[in-house]
Amino acid sequence: xxxxxxxxxxxxxxxxxxxxxxxxxxxxxxxxxxxxxxxxxxxxxxxxxxxxxxxxxxxxxxxxxxxxxxxxxxxxxxxxxxxxxxxxxxxxxxxxxxxxxxxxxxxxxxxxxxxxxxxxxxxxxxxxxxxxxxxxxxxxxxxxxxxxxxxxxxxxxxxxxxxxxxxxxxxxxxxxxxxxxxxxxxxxxxxxxxxxxxxxxxxxxxxxxxxxxxxxxxxxxxxxxxxxxxxxxxxxxxxxxxxxxxxxxxxxxxxxxxxxxxxxxxxxxxxxxxxxxxxxxxxxxxxxxxxxxxxxxxxxxxxxxxxxxxxxxxxxxxxxxxxxxxxxxxxxxxxx
Numbered sequence: 001x002x003x004x005x006x007x008x009x010x011x012x013x014x015x016x017x018x019x020x021x022x023x024x025x026x027x028x029x030x031x032x033x034x035x036x037x038x039x040x041x042x043x044x045x046x047x048x049x050x051x052x053x054x055x056x057x058x059x060x061x062x063x064x065x066x067x068x069x070x071x072x073x074x075x076x077x078x079x080x081x082x083x084x085x086x087x088x089x090x091x092x093x094x095x096x097x098x099x100x101x102x103x104x105x106x107x108x109x110x111x112x113x114x115x116x117x118x119x120x121x122x123x124x125x126x127x128x129x130x131x132x133x134x135x136x137x138x139x140x141x142x143x144x145x146x147x148x149x150x151x152x153x154x155x156x157x158x159x160x161x162x163x164x165x166x167x168x169x170x171x172x173x174x175x176x177x178x179x180x181x182x183x184x185x186x187x188x189x190x191x192x193x194x195x196x197x198x199x200x201x202x203x204x205x206x207x208x209x210x211x212x213x214x215x216x217x218x219x220x221x222x223x224x225x226x227x228x229x230x231x232x233x234x235x236x237x238x239x240x241x242x243x244x245x246x247x248x249x250x251x252x253x254x255x256x257x258x259x260x261x262x263x264x265x266x267x268x269x270x271x272x273x274x275x276x277x278x279x280x281x282x283x284x285x286x287x288x289x290x291x292x293x294x295x296x297x298x299x300x301x302x303x304x305x306x307x308x309x310x311x312x313x314x315x316x317x318x319x320x321x322x323x324x325x326x327x328x329x330x331x332x333x334x335x336x
Contacts, residue, residue: 002095004046004058004103013045017057020086022119025219025241026074027059027086034213035080038206039063044071046103048087048096056087056096058103060115068111071104075114079202081137081246081284082300084117093117094124097303101128105307114304122301132303136286138295142274149270152294157263164264168228171268176215181222182207185235188251195254207237210248214239221245223268225252225261234261238269244280245273266293 007013009029017027025031032043041061048056060073060083073083085096097120104113116135125132142149150158174181186204193200214220219241225234234252238245247269252262270281270293283290286297 001050002055002091002099003049004096004099004107005049006044006046006103006107009043009045013047016054017086020057021089023086023242024082024118024244025214025239025246026080026083027057028217028219028241030214030217030219031080031239032059032061034210035061035074035078037213038202038209039075039078041072044108048085048091048099050091055091056085058085058096058100059083062108062110069109070112071108071110071114073113073115073117076302077201079206079248081282082116082118084115084120087119093120094128097124098128101305111308112304112306114302116300116302118300120301120303122299125301125303128305130303130305132301134299135302136297136299138283138286138290138293139298140270140281140283140293140295142270142279142281146271146274149274149294150267154292154294157292160260160263161267164225164260167259169233169259169261169264170226171264172224172226173272174222174224176211176220176222178222181224181235182211184224184232185237185249185251188233188235188253189249191253192251207249210237210239221269221272223265225265227256227259227261233259234265236265236269238273240273240276240278243278244282245269245278247281247283 014029017023035041036043039061041063044060044062046058047054048058058073060071063070063072063075072078074080085093087093087096097115100113100115104110122134144152182204185207186200189200211220219239221238221240223236223238224232227233233256234250236250237248239248240246250262250265273281283295
């Protein structure tokens with residue numbers, strides 16, 4: 001039987017976590033600092049034990065809503081992706097997930113749990129009282145030669161990358177302390193959401209927090225696309241760690257999309273990651289437009305469990321309420 005035991009962060013603990021092959025940037029100190037700052041949440045670190053021997057680690061954060069303690073690993077809306085477990089290859093993820101239940105609800109006294117673990121499968125979930133969404137993500141293997149990566153893209157995507165070059169689009173790598181980048185990205189993000197009569201789902205301070213917390217680690221690639229006149233027309237935010245680069249966010253002005261800066265940004269990121277030995281690019285979510293880059297869809301279930309059906313209903317109602325608020329804010333913005 002596996003059990004989870006909460007531990008305090010210490011140098012030896014972080015050193016041990018860094019030995020696990022399934023580690024992600026979302027398990028690191030800088031990333032946890034970012035999520036904690038953005039969400040007003042408290043990080044929770046635990047070791048997974050088998051008969052007193054440490055065989056893995058769990059990462060999460062506890063937040064409070066309406067007086068209730070919620071354990072997110074992560075929670076929806078936190079603008080972070082898979083967290084969950086670090087485990088030795090011979091340890092069952094289902095058994096670790098089963099051990100998480102008493103830890104979350106009894107040891108931590110939480111009323112609600114959500115988890116999205118990169119290596120959990122749909123077969124790990126039945127019989128544990130969980131609800132889940134399949135929540136697939138789109139990934140690209142970076143192991144083939146560069147020419148093969150390019151050839152795997154849809155022909156229209158390849159043409160758009162060439163068109164960006166011919167149009168004079170230039171991609172810049174931006175230092176994480178650049179004072180203008182967050183404002184450029186967020187202004188373009190507003191334009192992206194306006195296309196759907198919506199407003200961004202998070203404030204500009206979320207971008208600034210990400211840059212200040214994760215940027216100094218060296219694991220954050222910021223890209224800016226300039227047109228032939230030198231004007232910034234698109235941006236991308238791409239954290240990376242261990243084997244994988246992640247697409248955290250991208251934005252561009254609708255009026256400049258004929259220059260195809262978005263495709264140029266992704267192509268630059270793929271080559272940048274590959275030359276540094278990374279083996280995977282993860283779009284952190286599935287979407288039809290991503291298929292043009294030659295992606296493969298991978299199911300990564302997002303599971304949740306509440307102490308009572310009422311809490312589960314409140315969670316779904318809060319999600320619907322957020323969507324309604326977003327549309328109402330967009331209408332007020334247009335009216336002004």
